[in-house]
Amino acid sequence: MEIKESYDVIIVGAGPAGSSTAKTCAELGLDVVVFDRNNEVGAPKRCGEGISFNALKRLDLDIPQKCIAQAIDGAYAYAPDGKEVKIQFEGTKGYVLERKVFDKWLCYQAAKSGAKIISKTPVTDLILEDGFVKGVVIDVHGQEKKVYSKIVVAADGVESMIMRKAGIRTNKSPTLVDSGYQYEMAGIDMRDPHMIELFFGNKIASRGYVWVFPKGEHEANVGIGISGAHKEKKAKEYLDDFIASHPGLAKGSIIEVNAGSIPVGGLMEDMVGNGIIGVGDAVNQVNAIHGGGIPEAITAGKLAAQSIKLCFDMNNFSKQVLSEYNKQWWELRGKHLKNVEKVRETVENMTDDNLNDLADVLNGEDLSDFAHGKNIMKLVKIAAKYKLKGVARKLGF
Amino acid sequence: MMIMSVLVNNSKCVKCAGCVSVCPKDALALKSEIVCDEKKCINCEICITFCPAGALRIKK
Numbered sequence: 001m002e003i004k005e006s007y008d009v010i011i012v013g014a015g016p017a018g019s020s021t022a023k024t025c026a027e028l029g030l031d032v033v034v035f036d037r038n039n040e041v042g043a044p045k046r047c048g049e050g051i052s053f054n055a056l057k058r059l060d061l062d063i064p065q066k067c068i069a070q071a072i073d074g075a076y077a078y079a080p081d082g083k084e085v086k087i088q089f090e091g092t093k094g095y096v097l098e099r100k101v102f103d104k105w106l107c108y109q110a111a112k113s114g115a116k117i118i119s120k121t122p123v124t125d126l127i128l129e130d131g132f133v134k135g136v137v138i139d140v141h142g143q144e145k146k147v148y149s150k151i152v153v154a155a156d157g158v159e160s161m162i163m164r165k166a167g168i169r170t171n172k173s174p175t176l177v178d179s180g181y182q183y184e185m186a187g188i189d190m191r192d193p194h195m196i197e198l199f200f201g202n203k204i205a206s207r208g209y210v211w212v213f214p215k216g217e218h219e220a221n222v223g224i225g226i227s228g229a230h231k232e233k234k235a236k237e238y239l240d241d242f243i244a245s246h247p248g249l250a251k252g253s254i255i256e257v258n259a260g261s262i263p264v265g266g267l268m269e270d271m272v273g274n275g276i277i278g279v280g281d282a283v284n285q286v287n288a289i290h291g292g293g294i295p296e297a298i299t300a301g302k303l304a305a306q307s308i309k310l311c312f313d314m315n316n317f318s319k320q321v322l323s324e325y326n327k328q329w330w331e332l333r334g335k336h337l338k339n340v341e342k343v344r345e346t347v348e349n350m351t352d353d354n355l356n357d358l359a360d361v362l363n364g365e366d367l368s369d370f371a372h373g374k375n376i377m378k379l380v381k382i383a384a385k386y387k388l389k390g391v392a393r394k395l396g397f
Numbered sequence: 398m399m400i401m402s403v404l405v406n407n408s409k410c411v412k413c414a415g416c417v418s419v420c421p422k423d424a425l426a427l428k429s430e431i432v433c434d435e436k437k438c439i440n441c442e443i444c445i446t447f448c449p450a451g452a453l454r455i456k457k
Binding site: 044046158159160161164172173174177179180181228229230231234235236237257258259260261 | 412417423427443450
């Protein structure tokens with residue numbers, strides 16, 4: 001495939017953030033190319049693959065059946081002592097996706113709109129001139145090639161090498177990323193193949209939880225996220241121990257192994273530089289409680305493309321003009337995600353006794369509210385009642 | 398002189414690049430496998446603690 005000397009916009013990474021930015025840029029009439037390092041878009045996945053109906057509605061995404069592995073009604077959350085909270089109402093319905101198919105489908109939409117997507121083409125460096133990002137260096141089957149652009153979009157996920165090469169710290173302190181490990185399992189028995197299960201407790205997952213996201217009647221993503229600074233035991237070891245102690249899972253097969261870092265904080269006030277803009281996991285745009293990043297990535301991509309278009313309209317590709325994106329994103333998503341982050345900080349500092357107490361007094365709706373950064377005052381009141389130290393301060397009260 | 402670098406056990410490594418995301422010195426990169434730049438590594442062990450698979454250790 002011919003790669004031109006220059007494009008209006010170069011996007012690094014063809015995940016949901018990259019393809020969403022590409023689609024909107026192309027719709028706005030810009031000449032846009034997406035480079036992805038992998039042979040196959042969407043693989044390997046680093047994701048539990050869940051998405052809610054509410055998010056799909058907000059994104060105005062009408063996804064085809066082939067992207068959907070399983071319909072989900074809600075979740076059971078288990079406290080360390082086994083006490084359960086059922087979280088099931090309209091807002092908890094959703095899908096577990098087939099990410100490999102979903103990510104490709106998003107790329108189909110971008111390509112149809114006129115964007116060019118080129119896989120198996122890693123970006124190895126940035127071209128920096130006069131304090132501006134002016135393009136990228138790519139590896140085309142072993143040969144280096146320079147490709148120029150007015151804007152480079154960092155959609156390269158949690159590694160975030162592109163922002164860092166531009167000199168923008170993406171602040172992935174190990175306390176702000178969870179260490180994740182996941183098996184896609186088959187031949188297992190679950191309590192209900194239309195309900196997600198979440199297992200809490202510091203013995204099960206230090207400062208995190210184990211999740212079971214059903215992908216069929218007997219198939220599921222079974223994974224874990226623990227604090228990235230936890231030294232005593234690895235995520236994989238926790239997960240293997242958990243599976244060994246659950247016969248319904250232990251009898252199954254492992255058909256895929258995934259791992260990765262899950263950003264659970266570190267929202268950035270400033271996600272742009274001269275000629276460069278960051279979207280999705282690369283700039284930590286996630287819900288800090290459930291780690292969901294697909295809807296955030298797609299929303300950010302649309303906003304980024306609008307600000308990029310503004311640069312072309314003004315023929316000014318400086319940080320100053322791109323900053324419009326910071327403003328728009330914080331107004332639309334940032335404020336809300338910041339609240340979620342505060343709840344996360346609170347919950348992750350709780351002891352097993354605290355978590356057991358919470359499971360006593362909270363219902364499913366409360367939990368869902370907290371996961372979406374709503375009704376935080378209730379959490380403050382409960383914390384005060386149970387004398388959970390520092391909670392009100394953490395939540396900003 | 399002491400070598401500053403980490404060793405990757407490729408039998409355990411899932412190539413998730415979690416280590417790359419937490420390295421404070423940008424010393425790690427995912428090529429066909431994880432590679433460590435000895436000139437940048439400071440032996441802080443943050444990547445070793447973080448690795449979900451337990452695939453990293455200090456090069457001695």
